[in-house]
Amino acid sequence: MSHVPRTRTVVGCTLLVIALGAGVTACGSDDNPLSATPYDAADLISFKGLTANGKKVDPDKPLEVTAEDDDGRITDVTAIDAAGRYLAGELSADGGRWHSTTPLAANAHYTVRVSTEDEDGAPGRRVLSFDTGKPHGKKRLKVTFGPKAGTYGVGQPITAELSMPVKDKAQRAVIESALRVDSMPAASGAWHWVDDKELHYRPQEYWPAHATIQVRSNLDGIKISDRLWGGKVKPLKISTGDRVIAVTDASSHSMAVHKNGEVIKQIPVTTGKPGFETRNGVKVVLGKEYFVRMRGTSIGIAEGSAESYDLPVYYATRVTWSGEYVHAAPWSVGSQGSANVSHGCTGMSTDNAAWFFKTVREGDVVEVVNSLGHTMESFGNGFGDWNLGWDKWRMGSALAAGTPNAPLPEERARLRPQSV
Structure with missing residues (x-):
């Protein structure tokens, strides 16, 4: 046929x-x-x-x-x-x-x-x-990304500071969907609303070593609400260095410094004594100060009391804004590796502190385990972002299941050095 x-x-x-x-x-x-x-x-x-x-x-x-x-x-x-x-x-x-x-x-x-x-x-x-024409609203939302351009450790979160508070979840979703983070090698992550004016971004695990991370906003000209439109935002490009993770075991009074998966140094240390226990959990290096003068009065210790101190401290690597450092403590060398005698900081010999100071960079990870102290705050006292499990972290996204009602510090001021 x-x-x-x-x-x-x-x-x-x-x-x-x-x-x-x-x-x-x-x-x-x-x-x-x-x-x-x-x-x-x-x-x-x-x-x-x-x-x-x-x-x-x-x-x-x-x-x-x-x-x-x-x-x-x-x-x-x-x-x-x-x-x-x-x-x-x-x-x-x-x-x-x-x-x-x-x-x-x-x-x-x-x-x-x-x-x-x-x-x-x-x-x-x-x-x-x-x-398209001009937006009807007069207000423009500006966003400032952080940290500054440079090279950081694999624990460094990305921050986004808003020029005005945004509480409405639908408006948050518009903003969040316009904030883009790209990593090479790839590392999938999510934004988390810290409060009405600040978001943090992190991957599920730490960033890859030697990665390039680019952050940008597509918010310019986008309507957020009837009276608020997105403004221009300066993009950000940072990179990561080696994967450096320092783990302090408060019970064994020892710090193991890992670089790209290998232990490169074991350091005897002392951490916080009873009443001044060092915080457990993951912290991120915030900065390094060659010299810091530390006073007991900064943490409420009365001058002249048995616990009072006023000391010159060298090779101080900051891990919280409230004054927790990894630093040289030559006065406690006899206790390092055997007892916890500090007021919350991690102390070590001057030589070891100098080595640590030169080895780590901003954004590197410092973790404390087996301390009797509370867990590092997730926000407000540095970068405790990694202490939130991934499911709970994603709950802080306006594009996921909602923002959790997790307690946040009432004040987020950058405090002066406190403990030794």
């Missing part, structure tokens, strides 16, 4: 494209199936009043594409602005309608690619462009 091929007749369809409330209908057809011009259901799409008079569209309204002819359907819509930001959207199951699900950016130039097909599956495509 012979088969007679069916001659395809291209059938036009009508699409209605509504950009921020403005739209017209368009159609196209061609009776010649061998025509060099493919079927294009979107061939005559235009935005009413947007190009003829140069008027810019209102960024406060959604973008919509609608197929009004039963003979054709939309197969895909891609909208992207000049900054490379894609406009998210949803296409109905029948291909009759596509609409944006995220806000348009203000003061942006968009390119929209509409793909279609007719009832016989013949494809068509149309590329359109338009500009």
Whole structure:
């Protein structure tokens, strides 16, 4: 039995494209199936009043594409602005309608690619462009990324400081979705809202060694609320060095320093004595100070009491803002490796402290185990971010299951040195 091929007749369809409330209908057809011009259901799409008079569209309204002819359907819509930001959207199951699900950016130039097909599956495509106008709100949200550009240890979190507080979860989600962190080698992570004005980003595990981390924002011109729009944000690029992790066992009075998975030095130490126990958990090096004068009065010890002290301290590596350091303690060498006699810091000989000071960098990890002290605060006293399990960390994302009601310190002031 012979088969007679069916001659395809291209059938036009009508699409209605509504950009921020403005739209017209368009159609196209061609009776010649061998025509060099493919079927294009979107061939005559235009935005009413947007190009003829140069008027810019209102960024406060959604973008919509609608197929009004039963003979054709939309197969895909891609909208992207000049900054490379894609406009998210949803296409109905029948291909009759596509609409944006995220806000348009203000003061942006968009390119929209509409793909279609007719009832016989013949494809068509149309590329359109338009500009959006100025945002209606006067307030601009600024974001400052941290730390400063440079090389850090694998425990360094990324911070994002907002210029004004944001409490609403939907508004937080808009902000968070615009903050991008890319790592090479790749390391998947998540943002966590520390409070109404600060977010931290960290991977599930520590950053890879010798990684390049780039942080940027797509928030510029994006509507956050009726009166608040995103502003320009300076991007950040940092790198990580070797994987350096120092683990102090308070019960055995010893610190093991690991570099890229190998122990490179064992150091006898002393940690906090009863009543001044060193915090357990993971801390991150905040900075290094060659000389610090430490006084007992800074932690409430009365001057002249048995516990009072006023000492010059050298090779001090800070791990909390409240004054916990790893430092030289020549006065306690006899107890190092055998007893805990400090007021909360980790003390070691001057030679060992000098070696540690030169070996570690900001962002390296210092962990304390088997101390009778409480666990390092997650936020507010340095970077205790790693003390939150990954599931709980993700709960602090506005894009995940919500922000936990975990207690946060009432004050986040950077305090002067306290303990020795």
